[in-house]
Amino acid sequence: MTPETKQTSEEIITTELIIKKAVEVICGKWRMIIIHLLREKVLRYGEIKRGVPGISEKVLVHELKQLVELGMVEKESFGEVPPRVEYRLTDKGRTILPVIDLLREVGRAFI
Amino acid sequence: MTPETKQTSEEIITTELIIKKAVEVICGKWRMIIIHLLREKVLRYGEIKRGVPGISEKVLVHELKQLVELGMVEKESFGEVPPRVEYRLTDKGRTILPVIDLLREVGRAFI
DNA sequence: TGTGTTACCCACCAATAGGTAAGTAAGCAT
DNA sequence: ATGCTTACTTACCTATTGGTGGGTAACACA
Incomplete structure (x- = not known):
């Protein structure tokens, strides 16, 4: 990435922004589990629900919506x-x- | 890591546990920033505070306590x-x- | 006596995350 | 008519996270 070893304070600020954003994207009790589930298969809503035992429907729907918004997941309704x-x-x-x-x-x- | 491609359901459960734990350890608005700051230098409390602009004292103290509890950070009082x-x-x-x-x-x- | 220094603690508050339980649409099978 | 199916929605609640603004100890120095 940055070939220099020394960072300017500008770069440090940007680095902090990027890290904070990444943490924000990654966090949430179930998000990584959902993505891990979708790793190799296209799944229906119900399959995800069964694959993430313990998650509430409200949270699952909300997470899926956010993942679509973030561009990490695509949703297809037949x-x-x-x-x-x-x-x-x-x-x-x-x-x-x-x-x-x-x-x-x-x-x-x-x- | 796991040489097998197929996971038993036991392993899947363990995998989920590990991922959830890791997410738990990593998350928090400031935690990664604090650790990134400590990457190359031993720092005093005040130096960390100045190095993480925007964090409140209450949260900083709390984060440092948890990081010590998790065994990620060592605290030394003179x-x-x-x-x-x-x-x-x-x-x-x-x-x-x-x-x-x-x-x-x-x-x-x-x- | 009063002020500065450093690393905290405390009471209180607001926002967000997550959970629970119920309901809905629309068609098919009974 | 009734119930089953699937992918949601809604109202309500609690818990966790983070922020604000004050206070404190203990000594050194003016």
Whole structure:
């Protein structure tokens, strides 16, 4: 990234902004779990719900909405009854998969 | 990491636990900023405070306490007046530096 | 006597995150 | 008519997070 070892105070400020934004994007009790679930499969709403036991419907819906807003997840509704809605990770969403993998590695020490 | 591609449901549960724990450890509005600050220097309380502009004293004290509890930071008080207290990253704390670096990389796309 | 220094603590408040339980639409099968 | 299915919505509540503005100890120095 930055080839220089010394950072100007401007760069430090930007670095802090980026880190804070990234933390904001990553955090939430269930968000990483949902993304981890979507890692390899396109899933319907109900499948995600069953795959994340313990999450409330309200929070799941809210999280999915935010993930779509952030451009990390794509939502596709088929106009069927009963409804069928699929969620899939976007390329942008996939950029944080390495973060999840790293979290799995370092997280062990804190359990 | 796990050489197998298929995970048993037991492993999936453990994976979720680890990810949730890691997220818990990482999150908080200021935590990563504080750790990033301590990356290369041992700092006094006041230096951290000045290095994290915007944080309230209450939150800073609380964060530092939790970081010590988690074993990520060591606190050393010198019995002086006016008081002098130093904080330094432990090896355990250093394990999340790669996470911060990765967050810096992926975070750009979300600003 | 009074002021400055440093690293805190405390009471109180507001905003956000998350949970619970119920309800809804629209069609199909019974 | 009734119930089942699926993907939600809504009202209400609690808990956690973070912020504000004050106070404190203990000594040194003017």
